[in-house]
Amino acid sequence: MVSAVILMLIALVALFPDFFSTQAPHKTNARESFIPVQGMHLFSEEGLGLHAYQVVGKRNPTTLKMEWRADGDKIIPLGFFVKGYEYSVFGLFNSSRHLIGPKDSSSRERVHFLGTDRLGRDQWSRLAHGTRVSLSIGLVAVMFSIIIGIVLGGISGYYGGWVDMVIQRLIEILQSLPPIPIWMALTASLPRDWSVEQTYFAITIILSLIGWTTLGREVRGRFLALREEDFVTAAKLSGCSQMRIIFRHMLPAFTSHIIATSTLAVPVMIINETFLSFLGLGLRPPAISWGVLLQEAQNLQSVALAPWLLLPGIAVILTVLALNILGDGLRDAADPYN
Template sequence: MTSPIPAPGEPLPHYVSTAPFDPYSVEVMTEEQVRVNQASQLRLMWWKFKRHKVALVSGIFLAVLYGMILICEFLAPYNLHTRNMDFIYAPPQRVHFFHEGDFVGPFVYGRTMQLDMDTLKRNYTDNRADVQPIRFFCRGDSYRFWGLFESNLHLVCPAENGQMFLLGSDRLGRDVLSRIIYGARISLTIGLLGITVSFVLGIVIGGFAGYHGGVFDLVVQRLIEVLQSIPSIPLWLSLAAIMPATWSPIFIYLGITVILGLLDWTGLARAVRSKLLALREEDYVLAAQLMGAKSSRIIGRHLVPGFMSHLIATATISIPGMILGETALSFLGLGLRPPITSWGILLTEAKSVSVIAFYPWLLFPTIPVILVILAFNFLGDGLRDAADPYK
C-alpha cells in the first residue's frame, strides 16, 4: 500500500522531515557503545563469560586446583609416604577452636586406641586432656620439592609429637588428606596431556579428511567406525596390560596418557570433518586457495577458528572423561602403579565392601573427582556460550 501524495498547500505527513539535510551531522555514540566497538574478540568473550556465574565459579575453582598442584608438597601436612603405625585406620579428626569455654585456636584432641578382639576393628576415642594446637607455616616432614631440592616447610602441621588426620588415615597409617593433595598432581595433569594428544590427532586427521575427502576420508571414516565399535573399558584394559611391569612409573604415566589420547580422538575427528565439509565451499576458502595458501594454513588459520566454540566445549568435556579413565584403570590395578599416587590409586584402598563399611573415609578421594568433573562441565558450557558468535 503506497502513501498518498499530499496536494499543493496541504501539510506534510508527520513521517516526512522538513529539517534541512546536514551532511556533517554525526550520531554520537555513548561510552558503552564505544567500549564495545573497540573491544577485541577475546575481551568480548570474557564479558559474555562473566555473565555465566556458575561457569565463572567453576573456572576459579579449577584454577585454584591447578595452582595447588604446583605446591602440593608445601600444602600437604605430611610427606606422601609418611607412616604412623600407631594410628592405622584412624577416623577423621574434628577441628576445635574452644576448649572448656576458652578460645584456644584451631586444634585437635589427642587420641587413644583400643582393639576390638571380636571384629579386630580399631576404636579411637578423643583424649580431652590432650590439646594439640595446629601449627601454620611450620617445619614438619622433609620432602624434595618437585624432586629438585630438600625442604620441610608446610602450610599446616600437627602439634609437636602430635598427630593430625583431618580426613583419616589408611591401612598403613598414612594421612588421606596429604595423599589426596599429592594425587591431584597426577590425576589433573593426565587429563591435560591426554587432551593434547587427542586434539592434535583429531584436528589433523579430521581436518585433512574433511578438507581433501577422497580415499583418505574413506579410510579415516572406516578406522573411526572400527575404534568406536570396540567397548572402551575392555580396550583400555587390553592396552594397559600390554605395558611391561618393568617400566618405570614415569613411563607408565606417559603410556596411560598416550592410550587415553589415542582412544579419544575419534569423536573430535568426526566433528571436525563434518564442519570442514561445509566450510570448505565458502568464498573465503576459494580466495585463500587462489592466493596460493597451503592446505594446512587454510585449515589452521581460516577453518578451525570458525567452530572454536565447539572445540572448546569438546575439550572441557573430554578432560573429565580422561580423568575418569585413569581413575578406572588405576582402580582396577592396570593403570598407574605405586609409588606414583593418583586419585584412582587411592580408591584401590576401598575395593572391599567390608573395608568401606568399617572405614568409609577411604572413599573421600571420590569427592574431588566428582567436583572436578562437574566444574569442567559447567566451565565448558560457559566457554561455549562465550565463544559462540551467534549468542
C-alpha cells in the same frame, strides 16, 4: 562461576601438593593405621585458637580392633605456613613450608584431616598428590586427543576424496569397538616391571588413541563447510600453502568450539583413569592417583572399618561435575546460534 572457583582451587592443590600436605605421602606408620578424620576446632577451654585434638588408640580385647578417640585434654595447636618435611618445588628450589599443620614442628604430634589408611599413611596428603596425577593424566590425554583429532580430522575435511574415506572408515572402526574392554585389555598388557613414569605415559597414550574420534569427526565437518568460504578462497589465490590455510585460517574459525569440547572431554579421561586404576589395571602403587587411593576401599570390610577411604571418590565426583558445568557453559558461549 562457582565451578570455575572450585576448579581453580583443585588446580592449586594439583600444582603444589606438597605445600598443601601435612605429611610425606609415602610415609608409613603401622601404629597409626585407620586413624579417623581429625577435625579442626576454634574454641577450647584455653580460649580461641585453631587446634585439633590428639587421638589415642586402644585395642578392643574382644574384637582386637584398634579403637581411636579424640582426647579432649590433649590439644594440638595449628598454624598456617608452618615448617614440615622438605620438598622440591618444580626442581627449582627446596622448601619446608606447608599451608597448615601443627605449630610445633619439632614435636611428634601429627594431624590427619582425612584420617589414615591401613599403613598409617596420611589420606589428605595422598589425596593432594593424587590430584596432580589424575588431573594431569586427563589433561595430557585430552591434549593428545586434540592433536590427533585436529590433524586427521582437518586432513579428512580439507582434502576429501579417498583420504577422507580412509580416515572416516578408521574412525568408524574405532567407534564400533567397545572402549572400556579395549582400554582394559591394553592396560592389562603393560609390563608389570615398568616404572611409574612409563606406565603413566602408556596409559595416557592408550586413553587418547581411542578418545580422538569424536573431535576428529567434528573437525572434519567444520572443514567441509569452511573450505568453500570466501576467506579460504582468498587465501588460496594469495598463494598461501595448504598447511597455512588449514592452521592459520580455517582452524581459528572454531577454536572456541574445540576448547569447549576439550573441557567436556577432561572429566571423561579422569573417570577412565580412575576406573582402570581402581581395578588394578592402570597406575599401581607406589604411584598415587585417585583410582589407586580408591583401591583401599574395594572390600566392604575396609569401608566398614574406615569409611573415610571413600573420600577420594568425592574428589572425583566434585571435579567431574565442576568440569562438566564449566564445559557446558563454554559450549553455550561458543555456540553462535545460542
